[in-house]
Amino acid sequence: MTPNSTRAAALARLAQFLPAAGRRYAETRNADDGPASGGRSNVSELSPWLHAGVIGEPEVLEAVLGQHSPRAAEKFIAEVFWRIYFKGYLEQRPAIWDDYCTGRDGALAAMARNAGLQRAYAEATEGRTGIEAFDAWAQELAETGYLHNHARMWFASIWIFTLKLNWRLGADFFLRHLMDGDAASNTLSWRWVAGLHTKGKHYLARADNIARYTSGRPGGALRADGLAEDAEPLSEPQDYGRQKLDLPALVSAGDLAEPFALLLHDEAAHHAPLALPTAPAMVVAAARPTARSPGAVGAVASGFANGAVAGGMAEAATAFGCPATEWRAGESLAALLDETGVSRIAVPYLPTGWTRDALMSDIAPLAAQGRVVTILGNLDRATWPHAKAGFFGVAKAIDGVLAECGITGGA
Numbered sequence: 001m002t003p004n005s006t007r008a009a010a011l012a013r014l015a016q017f018l019p020a021a022g023r024r025y026a027e028t029r030n031a032d033d034g035p036a037s038g039g040r041s042n043v044s045e046l047s048p049w050l051h052a053g054v055i056g057e058p059e060v061l062e063a064v065l066g067q068h069s070p071r072a073a074e075k076f077i078a079e080v081f082w083r084i085y086f087k088g089y090l091e092q093r094p095a096i097w098d099d100y101c102t103g104r105d106g107a108l109a110a111m112a113r114n115a116g117l118q119r120a121y122a123e124a125t126e127g128r129t130g131i132e133a134f135d136a137w138a139q140e141l142a143e144t145g146y147l148h149n150h151a152r153m154w155f156a157s158i159w160i161f162t163l164k165l166n167w168r169l170g171a172d173f174f175l176r177h178l179m180d181g182d183a184a185s186n187t188l189s190w191r192w193v194a195g196l197h198t199k200g201k202h203y204l205a206r207a208d209n210i211a212r213y214t215s216g217r218p219g220g221a222l223r224a225d226g227l228a229e230d231a232e233p234l235s236e237p238q239d240y241g242r243q244k245l246d247l248p249a250l251v252s253a254g255d256l257a258e259p260f261a262l263l264l265h266d267e268a269a270h271h272a273p274l275a276l277p278t279a280p281a282m283v284v285a286a287a288r289p290t291a292r293s294p295g296a297v298g299a300v301a302s303g304f305a306n307g308a309v310a311g312g313m314a315e316a317a318t319a320f321g322c323p324a325t326e327w328r329a330g331e332s333l334a335a336l337l338d339e340t341g342v343s344r345i346a347v348p349y350l351p352t353g354w355t356r357d358a359l360m361s362d363i364a365p366l367a368a369q370g371r372v373v374t375i376l377g378n379l380d381r382a383t384w385p386h387a388k389a390g391f392f393g394v395a396k397a398i399d400g401v402l403a404e405c406g407i408t409g410g411a
């Protein structure tokens, strides 16, 4: 069953998790206790809604700071900023995404010519490697569309260093199945595990660590025999230079004075986090989960994305009392707008990744005609300039950014 992608479900989950977002999170977040029908108790599981823009980071941080001191919530706040950091980092090095796509396509083509690789890939993705922990996570991912952060690190490490499979194929497997599949967090986390993000510093999974942090699973601790324990980090010839951020201007009510359409997409599926200064004359909804990969996208991940965008479209139409229409893949956005008689369109910022790749060729000509108003949230705008290199640059800016954005928890 596809989990409920509505904003009401996101807000309910936030409310349920809030009491645990302080010291409890800091102390227990590393444990992978397995899926739980009422939700895990030590991590928020908010990532699918955050990725889809059904709920926004500012409101999550505001709610957490409303219940916990900045000190007690420090760990949780930092994790939310990791998401924003990765986005800002990729925005300044978009070639990493382009090279990932090219490398993934090359790896898929190489696999199509190699029966041994096909077998190894099938064993890994179907959970038949014989490494108990890895196999459990492969199946859990396909069934639930979610993995705990620690499980993602161990899984990626075993994929790269023990099974010696191409990291891009693993990143692609994640994107095809994670409800929260995100071009920035996923690509850069796989690169981090491989030793490519922080050059020369890789993450090696260890059986004792896995057993310790999976001991709370219903079936007991997971075994992971035969892991590569002294593999070298991966390396690559490229050195990705940083390009200047080119952020859109702040949007004022004047920019949206004329009738405009609001675009909702895979990474901004709900109008509420956008806090529009004026109401749109119509809503246009574009869900493109199949653009995540040339391969088949899992039913749970695509169901969540399609549900989030369709639900967001219906809720926006009701909230603004305006018509709504779907913009399907292959249709012309310009033609769709011409039919409705609305000339301008407000587009929530399309970060580097497949959503931008899938939609931008239609949006760019409209932008060149001055018909597009791009909306970028204040928190991203304030944080991204700090995402120049390592996370440290963002970590030390967190207090200032929160103050600048007025995120105080009501204090």
Ligand SMILES: Cc1cc2nc3c(=O)[nH]c(=O)nc-3n(C[C@H](O)[C@H](O)[C@H](O)COP(=O)(O)OP(=O)(O)OC[C@H]3O[C@@H](n4cnc5c(N)ncnc54)[C@H](O)[C@@H]3O)c2cc1C
Pocket: 029, 043, 044, 045, 046, 047, 048, 050, 051, 079, 080, 081, 082, 083, 084, 086, 147, 148, 149, 150, 152, 153, 156, 174, 178, 180, 181, 182, 183, 185, 186, 187, 189, 190, 193
């Ligand atoms: C190999 C690998 C691939 C990953 N792929 C993705 C991905 O495609 N999409 C994605 O959203 N996250 C990804 N992550 C990061 C992280 O694992 C998930 O964000 C987190 O597990 C989501 O669960 P949660 O909502 O319960 O997190 P919580 O622990 O409750 O954290 C709250 C929020 O903070 C953010 N967050 C937490 N940890 C991280 C992190 N390490 N990096 C970035 N953001 C973080 C998420 O938005 C999360 O919802 C990946 C990590 C690894 C190691």
